[in-house]
Amino acid sequence: MTHHTTAMAEVRPATAAPPPGAGSGTPPATARTRRTLSRRVRAFGRGALPVAAFLLVLVGGWQIVAVRSGSVLIPDVPAVWSALTDIVTQPLFYDSLGATLLRVGLGFALAFVTAVVVGIAMGRVEFVRRFFEPAVLIGLTVPGLVWALLCVIWFGVSLTNPVVAVALSAAPALTLSIYQGTRATDSALREMAHVYRFSVWTSLRYLWLPSLLPALFSGARLGLSLAWKVIVLVEMFGMSSGVGYELNNQFAAQNVAGVLSWTLLFAAVLAVLEYGVLQSLERRLGRWRKATAV
Amino acid sequence: MNGAEATQAPAAGAQPYVVLDGVGKVFTSTRTGERETVFEDFTLTVRQGELVAVVGASGTGKTTLLHLVAGLEEPDSGEIRLADGTGRQRIRSPGAGSARNRLGVVFQQPRLLDWISVRRNVELALTSAGLDPAGAARALADVGLAEYADRYPSVLSGGQRQRAAVARAFAVEPELILLDEPFSALDQLTARRLRLLLQELWTARPRTGLLVTHNPLEAAFLADRVIVLDGRPARVRAEFTVGLPRPRSPEDPQIFARHNEILAALG
Numbered sequence: 001m002t003h004h005t006t007a008m009a010e011v012r013p014a015t016a017a018p019p020p021g022a023g024s025g026t027p028p029a030t031a032r033t034r035r036t037l038s039r040r041v042r043a044f045g046r047g048a049l050p051v052a053a054f055l056l057v058l059v060g061g062w063q064i065v066a067v068r069s070g071s072v073l074i075p076d077v078p079a080v081w082s083a084l085t086d087i088v089t090q091p092l093f094y095d096s097l098g099a100t101l102l103r104v105g106l107g108f109a110l111a112f113v114t115a116v117v118v119g120i121a122m123g124r125v126e127f128v129r130r131f132f133e134p135a136v137l138i139g140l141t142v143p144g145l146v147w148a149l150l151c152v153i154w155f156g157v158s159l160t161n162p163v164v165a166v167a168l169s170a171a172p173a174l175t176l177s178i179y180q181g182t183r184a185t186d187s188a189l190r191e192m193a194h195v196y197r198f199s200v201w202t203s204l205r206y207l208w209l210p211s212l213l214p215a216l217f218s219g220a221r222l223g224l225s226l227a228w229k230v231i232v233l234v235e236m237f238g239m240s241s242g243v244g245y246e247l248n249n250q251f252a253a254q255n256v257a258g259v260l261s262w263t264l265l266f267a268a269v270l271a272v273l274e275y276g277v278l279q280s281l282e283r284r285l286g287r288w289r290k291a292t293a294v
Numbered sequence: 295m296n297g298a299e300a301t302q303a304p305a306a307g308a309q310p311y312v313v314l315d316g317v318g319k320v321f322t323s324t325r326t327g328e329r330e331t332v333f334e335d336f337t338l339t340v341r342q343g344e345l346v347a348v349v350g351a352s353g354t355g356k357t358t359l360l361h362l363v364a365g366l367e368e369p370d371s372g373e374i375r376l377a378d379g380t381g382r383q384r385i386r387s388p389g390a391g392s393a394r395n396r397l398g399v400v401f402q403q404p405r406l407l408d409w410i411s412v413r414r415n416v417e418l419a420l421t422s423a424g425l426d427p428a429g430a431a432r433a434l435a436d437v438g439l440a441e442y443a444d445r446y447p448s449v450l451s452g453g454q455r456q457r458a459a460v461a462r463a464f465a466v467e468p469e470l471i472l473l474d475e476p477f478s479a480l481d482q483l484t485a486r487r488l489r490l491l492l493q494e495l496w497t498a499r500p501r502t503g504l505l506v507t508h509n510p511l512e513a514a515f516l517a518d519r520v521i522v523l524d525g526r527p528a529r530v531r532a533e534f535t536v537g538l539p540r541p542r543s544p545e546d547p548q549i550f551a552r553h554n555e556i557l558a559a560l561g
Contacts, residue, residue, distance in 0.1 A: 192405040195364050195397050196419040196466065206418060210409040288409040288446045 075257040083257035084264060092246070097269060100235065100242040103159070104227050107166025111223060114167070115174035116216075120208060122175070123182025132175070139172030144230035152238030162234045162242075169230040170223035177222070181215025182208075217282050221274070228270060309377065311502045312340040312363060312470065316372035319358060332358050334527035335372070342377070345496065345503040347513035349556055350523030356506040359528070360474050363504060364397060376470070396423055398463030398501075402475040404455035406447040406462075413443040416462045423466040433465035434458070437491060453484035457491065464495050471503040478509065486544060489515060497540045510560065514552035515544055522559045532559035 059077055066076035075083075087093050122129040147168045155161035185208065193203050209216075235244025243266050250258030319333040332355040340346045350356050361367040362374060406415045416430035434443045437457040439450075447455055456477065463471055476492070477485035489512060496503070496516075507513055513520045514536060522532040536552055543549075 188401065188403060188405050189407065191366055192399070192401070194366060195399045195472075196462075197422045198418065199422065202418060202422060206407055206410065210407070288448065 073256055075260070080257045080260050080264075083255075084261040087258075087261050087265065093265070096241060096243050096246050097266075099239075100231055100244070100266075101269075103162035103234075103242065104166055104224075104231050106159070107163040107231075108170055108220075108224065108227055110163060110167040111171035111174055111227075112220070115171050115178050115219070115223075116212075119175045119178025120182050120212075122179040123185070129179070136172045136175050136179075139168065140176070144169045144226060145233055148230050148233035148237060151234060157238060157240060161238055162231055165230050165234045166227045169226045173222040173226060174216075174219040177215045177219030178212060181212040181219075184215075185211040213282075213285055217278065220278065224274075224278075228266075232266075308341040308343055310339045310375075311342040311344070311377045312338075312504065313375040314338045314359075314362070314369075314372070315375065317362065317369045317374060318371035319355075319362065319367065320370055331527045333362075333369075336528055338521070338530070340502060340504055342502055343500055344518050345505060345516060347505040347507060347517035347520045348523055349507060349510055349513045349520055349560065350525065350528075351560070352508060354523045354525030355528040356508075356523060357474060359523075360472050360504065360506050363470070364399060364472055396466060396469045398466050398468030398471045400456070400459050400463045400471075400473045400476040402479050404447065404452075404459040406455060406458055408446065408448050410446075411444050412439060412447055412450065412458045415447065415458065416465050419462045419466050425466065429465055430461075433461040436464070436495065437461040451484075453480055453488065456480060456484075456488060460488065460492060460495070464499070468501060471501050473503065473505040473507075475507055476505070477512065478507065485512075489544070492516065493541055510556035511549070511553045513556060514549045515542060520552070520556055522556060532556075534559075 063077045066074045118128075118132055122132050144165075147165045151161045151165035151168070155164060189207055189211070193207050198207065231242070232244035232247065235242035236248045239245050243262060247259060247262045250262060315337055317333050317336045318331075321330045321332060322328070323330070338359075348356050348359060358367060362369055363376075406412070407418070410418075413430050413434060416433055417427035420427045420429050431440070431443060434440055437460055439454060439457055439461060442450055442454060442458075447458065450458065456479075460476070473492075477488050480488065493516065505513065505516060510520075517536055520534045520536060521530055522534075523529070524531040534552060534555055538546070538548055538552075
């Protein structure tokens with residue numbers, strides 16, 4: 001498990017690494033940071049080049065198809081770009097984005113707390129595992145669309161609606177990975193905690209959470225990806241604000257450039273959250289692993 | 295080595311500190327449902343201030359014995375009586391809950407939390423025992439790890455990590471020290487150094503201890519009394535009193551004489 005995450009941590013920053021010299025708060029350039037910088041530049045070249053090539057093919061291909069077809073349903077790249085800049089310059093975008101992120105954040109927090117409690121209990125107590133296993137399996141199979149519809153029906157246009165829908169769609173995946181992480185937690189360390197009489201709090205803080213960290217992050221990734229899908233649906237059907245709601249408006253107005261722009265912007269924000277927040281958090285919390293590599 | 299400094303083995307009359315009285319323990323395989331009797335009406339006494347070594351081949355229930363005393367396993371029958379510093383007894387028997395003494399345990403593996411510093415590892419054991427965490431620095435200095443206190447365990451060598459585990463076990467001022475094959479995962483030279491370190495710590499502050507090992511020489515060097523165990527169900531095959539004053543030298547021919555006796559009994 002450890003090897004797996006370290007390998008990922010090595011590969012991932014390639015795409016996320018900032019351009020050299022960015023970041024205003026860089027520490028004084030000692031030999032060591034210079035070394036890591038040049039390593040980052042190389043990694044950036046390795047990781048960013050294929051990504052840039054892909055984007056070039058995508059944008060170029062799109063432009064060719066749009067020009068060839070001449071259809072209003074396939075707006076060309078300049079049209080999408082102008083719609084995009086138009087959206088970004090308006091406060092509506094930030095309001096919608098804020099509303100959506102708040103809903104996802106609250107729902108995800110609810111799912112997270114539930115999953116930590118249930119997942120650890122499932123890993124420790126056989127009865128609890130058997131009790132929740134069907135719920136987790138059902139939760140994993142039910143499409144996000146169904147949660148969205150049910151929550152719209154039950155909770156209407158309140159904040160409860162998106163929060164519960166997000167929690168319901170993210171919790172099963174999170175619970176499953178925390179349960180698996182709990183099973184994998186070293187029984188030798190649990191015995192140590194027992195003989196030295198660690199309190200519940202000390203065990204949770206110093207044994208369980210650090211052991212579960214890789215599982216928490218992989219679960220969080222999966223859970224978040226499901227949460228984004230369901231939040232857009234909920235906002236389409238049952239809310240009067242948010243990214244999903246705006247997407248629906250663009251759809252109703254048959255504004256394809258608008259639909260594309262909102263989608264692209266939403267995806268960009270998600271990428272920033274994934275690479276910027278989740279990954280730097282994971283690296284920060286996994287500092288002790290680096291000590292081994294030095 | 296002179297008589298003034300040497301500590302004598304505790305008198306045979308010292309009060310019983312750990313008593314396993316008619317203890318039974320049966321394991322049932324979760325897969326096959328097969329029942330394996332590890333202990334049946336097993337009796338063993340460790341007196342106060344005594345370091346008893348239990349020697350036996352693998353599978354004789356040595357580690358289970360240690361787990362029973364540590365409270366990691368509950369006996370199926372019989373009772374385990376543990377005295378505390380004031381002579382009061384705690385009884386652990388089926389259904390009586392799991393009274394535990396303040397323990398210092400050294401396992402075969404160091405069992406340190408890799409994500410916090412060595413010092414923090416010792417501090418957690420101290421605060422969990424209701425002691426001042428400041429004692430961690432002293433405990434680590436005693437085992438020669440003062441410079442490494444703020445490192446992560448993963449940058450330490452195997453021997454250093456085990457030193458940290460020893461520091462943790464002694465730091466909590468335990469009523470009882472349990473040693474489960476403490477040095478058998480280390481190379482010979484490191485193991486020898488750690489045995490000397492353990493003797494040094496023990497001589498400075500004698501406690502009551504139970505050492506489980508498959509190494510007869512380690513038993514002869516460290517223990518006051520050696521019990522040779524036979525397996526399934528476990529029974530005492532032979533018992534030796536080492537009766538040599540501390541500090542002992544690993545080269546002492548008398549140690550080798552004891553070692554040979556134990557080996558012969560293990561047969």
